[in-house]
Amino acid sequence: MAGIPEYELAWIGDKVETNFNDIQISAEDLVACQGEIGDFILTCNDQSNPDKIKVDNIIINLPYQEEAVIDGGVSLLDHNYNLEADRPAIILQDYPDLSAAFISREGLKRSLEIKNDYPDKEVYYFYQGMRFLEDNDRLYEEARKAGVVFLKFDIGQLTVSEDLKIKYKREDLELELTGTMMAAPELKATNETKRLAKIFNLAEGYQDYLQLDNIYLQPTLSGRRGVYLLRGSRGPTALTYFKEELDFTLKEVARNLTGVEEIDSYERTVDDQKCILCYTCYRVCPHGAIQRDAELNSMKVMNLACQGCNLCISRCPTSAIEIDYDYFQQKDSFDETTLIICENSAEIAAEKYDSMTGEDPLSGFQEIVVPCVSTVERKKVIKLLAEDSTDIMILGCVAEACKHLTGHDRCQQVVDRIKEDLEKLDLNQDRVHYKRLSPRMAKDLGGFLADWKEAVIQ
Amino acid sequence: MIVGKLKEVNEIKDSLPADLESLLIVGCGSCVSVSLAGGEREAESLKNLLDFYYQTNNQEVAIETETIKRQCDDEFLDELELAMARNQIVLSLACGVGVQHLAIKYPDKIVLPGLDTTFYGRTSAIGEWEEMCHGCGKCILDQFAGVCPVARCSKSLLNGPCGGSQDGICEVDDSIECGWQKIYDRAEKLGQLESLLDFESPKDWSTHKDGGVRSHKDPEFFQE
Numbered sequence: 001m002a003g004i005p006e007y008e009l010a011w012i013g014d015k016v017e018t019n020f021n022d023i024q025i026s027a028e029d030l031v032a033c034q035g036e037i038g039d040f041i042l043t044c045n046d047q048s049n050p051d052k053i054k055v056d057n058i059i060i061n062l063p064y065q066e067e068a069v070i071d072g073g074v075s076l077l078d079h080n081y082n083l084e085a086d087r088p089a090i091i092l093q094d095y096p097d098l099s100a101a102f103i104s105r106e107g108l109k110r111s112l113e114i115k116n117d118y119p120d121k122e123v124y125y126f127y128q129g130m131r132f133l134e135d136n137d138r139l140y141e142e143a144r145k146a147g148v149v150f151l152k153f154d155i156g157q158l159t160v161s162e163d164l165k166i167k168y169k170r171e172d173l174e175l176e177l178t179g180t181m182m183a184a185p186e187l188k189a190t191n192e193t194k195r196l197a198k199i200f201n202l203a204e205g206y207q208d209y210l211q212l213d214n215i216y217l218q219p220t221l222s223g224r225r226g227v228y229l230l231r232g233s234r235g236p237t238a239l240t241y242f243k244e245e246l247d248f249t250l251k252e253v254a255r256n257l258t259g260v261e262e263i264d265s266y267e268r269t270v271d272d273q274k275c276i277l278c279y280t281c282y283r284v285c286p287h288g289a290i291q292r293d294a295e296l297n298s299m300k301v302m303n304l305a306c307q308g309c310n311l312c313i314s315r316c317p318t319s320a321i322e323i324d325y326d327y328f329q330q331k332d333s334f335d336e337t338t339l340i341i342c343e344n345s346a347e348i349a350a351e352k353y354d355s356m357t358g359e360d361p362l363s364g365f366q367e368i369v370v371p372c373v374s375t376v377e378r379k380k381v382i383k384l385l386a387e388d389s390t391d392i393m394i395l396g397c398v399a400e401a402c403k404h405l406t407g408h409d410r411c412q413q414v415v416d417r418i419k420e421d422l423e424k425l426d427l428n429q430d431r432v433h434y435k436r437l438s439p440r441m442a443k444d445l446g447g448f449l450a451d452w453k454e455a456v457i458q
Numbered sequence: 459m460i461v462g463k464l465k466e467v468n469e470i471k472d473s474l475p476a477d478l479e480s481l482l483i484v485g486c487g488s489c490v491s492v493s494l495a496g497g498e499r500e501a502e503s504l505k506n507l508l509d510f511y512y513q514t515n516n517q518e519v520a521i522e523t524e525t526i527k528r529q530c531d532d533e534f535l536d537e538l539e540l541a542m543a544r545n546q547i548v549l550s551l552a553c554g555v556g557v558q559h560l561a562i563k564y565p566d567k568i569v570l571p572g573l574d575t576t577f578y579g580r581t582s583a584i585g586e587w588e589e590m591c592h593g594c595g596k597c598i599l600d601q602f603a604g605v606c607p608v609a610r611c612s613k614s615l616l617n618g619p620c621g622g623s624q625d626g627i628c629e630v631d632d633s634i635e636c637g638w639q640k641i642y643d644r645a646e647k648l649g650q651l652e653s654l655l656d657f658e659s660p661k662d663w664s665t666h667k668d669g670g671v672r673s674h675k676d677p678e679f680f681q682e
Contacts (some may be wrong), residue, residue: 065656141553206523242585274486274487276488276491276492276497278491278492278494279581280494282586284584311611315499316499317491317492317494317498317499317500318487318491318497318498318499318501318503319497319498334460377499377503378503378506379499379503379505379506381507382503382510383506383510385510385514386506386509386510386513421467421507422507424466424468425468425507425510425511427473427510427511427514435511455676
């Protein structure tokens with residue numbers, strides 16, 4: 001689009017100083033996001049920014065919504081606090097539930113700060129679990145030496161009354177205390193996350209955060225390429241390693257600016273004569289890689305955003321999305337059990353097993369490798385069942401290892417439906433199997449397939 | 459749009475004659491494709507499933523599929539001529555309109571329904587649809603803050619809510635939200651609560667089922 005301002009990076013929410021040519025847009029003012037990495041077009045409803053902005057990368061950096069767990073106490077995250085004279089300071093962490101790991105660090109620092117400023121002040125520290133990360137070990141030791149009293153509680157052992165009196169009771173100790181109460185707040189996603197999930201077409205994660213189970217696989221990367229998540233958009237754990245996550249993300253942004261390539265060499269095209277604009281592909285795509293082509297009046301797959309999971313193809317009700325490759329063509333023998341395996345988990349696990357033991361766990365099976373088990377379509381599995389009498393085993397990913405976020409669940413839905421239909425027709429539904437693995441589960445895979453060969457094939 | 463739900467595959471199988479030799483499954487590429495029930499993908503999955511069934515039961519049945527843009531207009535059906543001639547039985551994956559239109563166009567063919575046509579609705583989430591309209595023939599949405607009491611109140615009450623509305627949930631089923639709660643909430647937001655205090659006269663149902671089978675003509679295309 002000509003004439004619209006261009007930036008390398010847009011911050012949605014809070015901005016961090018960087019050397020990028022960047023722009024800050026408040027989450028409330030963002031209305032729409034079109035395009036893909038390197039060519040996002042953001043629409044803003046904002047006096048201080050133009051209507052349309054072109055950006056290469058996006059970082060969603062929202063604050064948390066703090067929710068006090070006790071009425072009347074001071075938030076542990078509030079740096080302005082007054083201590084009541086002649087009464088103890090009470091730090092309360094994990095009430096009523098375990099709080100984010102980062103809270104332990106804040107609590108320990110606070111207890112030490114108080115002890116440093118007022119060495120004679122009694123400081124009580126109530127917690128359910130102390131999470132040790134970075135230098136928390138040292139802080140904990142220093143706090144103990146400084147005289148902070150640490151009291152661990154289990155659910156039911158500690159109550160706080162309306163007048164902020166703590167009652168603590170365990171087998172060997174009973175305690176009633178009042179003082180300056182500094183309680184760790186609950187951290188929640190802001191109200192904007194739901195809107196942003198819709199605007200960026202991201203799957204909503206747990207508790208309204210924008211991150212799903214595979215955070216360990218792709219920290220800070222949202223499902224959509226070029227869109228990154230920090231802090232309150234990502235979940236309470238994001239606070240623990242904020243600095244590392246920020247550095248990592250900025251490096252990714254810098255790398256993206258040197259150019260990005262398509263994920264694979266296959267062409268995925270939408271037949272504009274068959275597409276009925278039902279938006280199913282748009283809704284299921286875990287990577288926000290589908291958009292409507294206004295000129296053709298049909299949906300289109302954005303090549304750089306596409307991560308190649310093929311979910312759009314397997315779910316399109318009119319079979320309008322095509323790929324110039326048939327994964328199922330790999331099958332050339334009909335007397336071996338068919339393994340449909342995900343290249344991100346089972347295939348890696350099999351390679352590991354092979355290098356560990358010198359034995360290929362996949363030998364003796366007919367192997368179909370797919371980029372994600374969401375490639376699996378009902379019609380194809382049923383056809384395979386009809387073609388020969390062997391079983392079909394689909395090996396997908398556990399949620400945490402699923403590169404395509406929802407692929408493992410989408411495949412489960414397909415398998416369930418196939419089994420349901422087979423059962424209704426009195427056909428053997430036990431010939432279709434689905435198992436989830438992670439790439440680390442080499443031994444599990446090897447053992448399981450060996451057992452399988454023994455039990456089912458022979 | 460018209461929302462449909464694919465019939466259970468055993469129900470479809472049971473509706474086919476025992477001596478079936480050839481079957482044409484006709485998908486419909488409009489509303490019921492959007493509701494993921496009757497498009498090309500479903501037609502092909504169903505074909506493969508029935509193929510597998512007949513193969514397992516040693517019965518030779520030739521099954522083919524055709525999916526056309528719409529089954530409720532003549533011109534699209536022309537594309538089916540040859541396939542129609544080739545096959546003994548036709549299973550339509552269109553809504554009830556499409557099934558009947560096929561039967562009108564091909565009076566000598568047995569045309570069976572593969573879908574249950576459920577309602578006029580909207581897509582409320584991926585794979586989920588909600589009833590929005592009963593096609594009553596006289597739209598009154600302007601009087602109810604844009605929420606239809608006919609379709610979205612389980613009792614179609616024009617002067618609601620009834621005593622069975624509890625915390626926004628309908629007494630007919632826990633999974634149904636009270637339509638009148640929605641009318642109230644939206645009217646409140648729009649500052650139209652006052653208008654809900656007006657007493658609604660009984661609706662003229664002659665435009666709906668009371669008036670018998672309905673049809674209408676566009677005057678631009680018909681001269682009196």
